[in-house]
Amino acid sequence: MNDLCADIGYHSINKYGEELCGDNVQVVESADNSITIVLADGLGSGVKANILSMLTSKIISTMMAEGLKIEDCVETIAQTLPVCSERGVAYSTFTIISIINNEEAEIIQYDNPPVIMLRDGEEYKMPITEMFIDGKKILRSHIELRENDVFIAMSDGCIHAGVGESLNFGWDRKEIVSYMETFFDVGFTAKTLNTILLDECCKLYGGKPGDDTTACTVRIRKREPMNLLIGPPSNRDDCNKMMSLFFAKQGKHIVCGGTTSTIAAKYLNKPIRAVMEFPDPEIPPIATIEGVDLVTEGVITINKVLHYARNYLEDNESYTQWSYKHDGASMIARLLFEEATDINFYVGMAMNPAHQNPDLPINFNIKMRLVEELSECLKKMGKRIKVSYF
Amino acid sequence: MKITICIGSSCHLKGSRQVVEKLQELIAQHDLQEKVELSGTFCMENCQKGVCAMLDGRVFSLTPEQTELFFKEEILPKA
Numbered sequence: 001m002n003d004l005c006a007d008i009g010y011h012s013i014n015k016y017g018e019e020l021c022g023d024n025v026q027v028v029e030s031a032d033n034s035i036t037i038v039l040a041d042g043l044g045s046g047v048k049a050n051i052l053s054m055l056t057s058k059i060i061s062t063m064m065a066e067g068l069k070i071e072d073c074v075e076t077i078a079q080t081l082p083v084c085s086e087r088g089v090a091y092s093t094f095t096i097i098s099i100i101n102n103e104e105a106e107i108i109q110y111d112n113p114p115v116i117m118l119r120d121g122e123e124y125k126m127p128i129t130e131m132f133i134d135g136k137k138i139l140r141s142h143i144e145l146r147e148n149d150v151f152i153a154m155s156d157g158c159i160h161a162g163v164g165e166s167l168n169f170g171w172d173r174k175e176i177v178s179y180m181e182t183f184f185d186v187g188f189t190a191k192t193l194n195t196i197l198l199d200e201c202c203k204l205y206g207g208k209p210g211d212d213t214t215a216c217t218v219r220i221r222k223r224e225p226m227n228l229l230i231g232p233p234s235n236r237d238d239c240n241k242m243m244s245l246f247f248a249k250q251g252k253h254i255v256c257g258g259t260t261s262t263i264a265a266k267y268l269n270k271p272i273r274a275v276m277e278f279p280d281p282e283i284p285p286i287a288t289i290e291g292v293d294l295v296t297e298g299v300i301t302i303n304k305v306l307h308y309a310r311n312y313l314e315d316n317e318s319y320t321q322w323s324y325k326h327d328g329a330s331m332i333a334r335l336l337f338e339e340a341t342d343i344n345f346y347v348g349m350a351m352n353p354a355h356q357n358p359d360l361p362i363n364f365n366i367k368m369r370l371v372e373e374l375s376e377c378l379k380k381m382g383k384r385i386k387v388s389y390f
Numbered sequence: 391m392k393i394t395i396c397i398g399s400s401c402h403l404k405g406s407r408q409v410v411e412k413l414q415e416l417i418a419q420h421d422l423q424e425k426v427e428l429s430g431t432f433c434m435e436n437c438q439k440g441v442c443a444m445l446d447g448r449v450f451s452l453t454p455e456q457t458e459l460f461f462k463e464e465i466l467p468k469a
Contacts, residue, residue, distance in 0.1 A: 257399075258432035259432070259435070262433060272432065274432065276410060276428065278411075281407060285397050285430060287432060298399055352400075352437065353438070
């Protein structure tokens, strides 16, 4: 077991005018510490393609995660997919990226644009073996993983971006490679890299994609623990216990809340200094305590972080806000969404009497719900979350 | 002279940012940057009476509207 992990981001843009997407991505983690990612592109578009791709990705990811052989998966797909009445075939192309123990990757491709692999900032040509299952040509590669390896799986909507409009023959795979190489060293997360790619596709299509366009980016990175403390413990006598457990943890430390940071400062025996700047008028200022990586206000800030987290899981549009701003919420967002892989929440259950005022949009229940919802969102981002209550 | 304004959750919602900005503006207007130190603090544990402010050990309860009056009565004569 190494200290690497897979950071995965994916998103689809629907063909212009379609309600449903004909591409589908499934990610399944299995007990033996492997992750299977399937990107399927169903024949045609709309409902039919949606069902085909969903069935394909679900069947393959479930079977692979249970340890079945690829031959069996493909056979099952061929035999179970409903046959298209117009074209007389049951058809959905797919790409499988299977990451085993965070040490090696198995990449299996059927008719989607070839997976792009970036290593040390440039394209790495994967060794490929061909095999035929049921008359279908399947490409297979096996890679020993290294830190910072990036894999990009795409549906053909990406390489067809701009056909006949801004580009004669669509966005050539080679061009996509050199476009993505330029972002390699910045250290963007998989989700961000993926958004960058799809935004460009959408731009080339002139905002009206001619096909369902999907990308899935996997980035191999080091695990990064992060700890977030919010709220004083319900029993005042537990302050020291809570603080010593929190500060003993490896990784960066974030403290949220006025009273909470006062307790933390007392524990560390360091002064707390408020930074009198309002980079975002909605968000209270941050503060500094020596020994704490970030000190912010509590409920209002976390509420904003939750707002960013929800958007991250959708179209990630607010990335343009939190990726650079210096208010507490944006800073927490960067630490939790981008830097961290394992997050420990230390939640104090004390009630702040001043917050129980019905005129204020904050109260105890809201605080608890914020933490719960935020940790749900972070789980969906693929983070490992642990919440401890005091 | 040191004025400390609470910027915790409750006080923030009650307008501590406006209070801080108003005071910054007034201090600059009267050229008192050298004499008056404006700082912030998290919770002063007096949330019901927000926006909380502390001036030479005395606690005040402000609103954005009262800030100018507070400045004229409490700060200007002593600065």
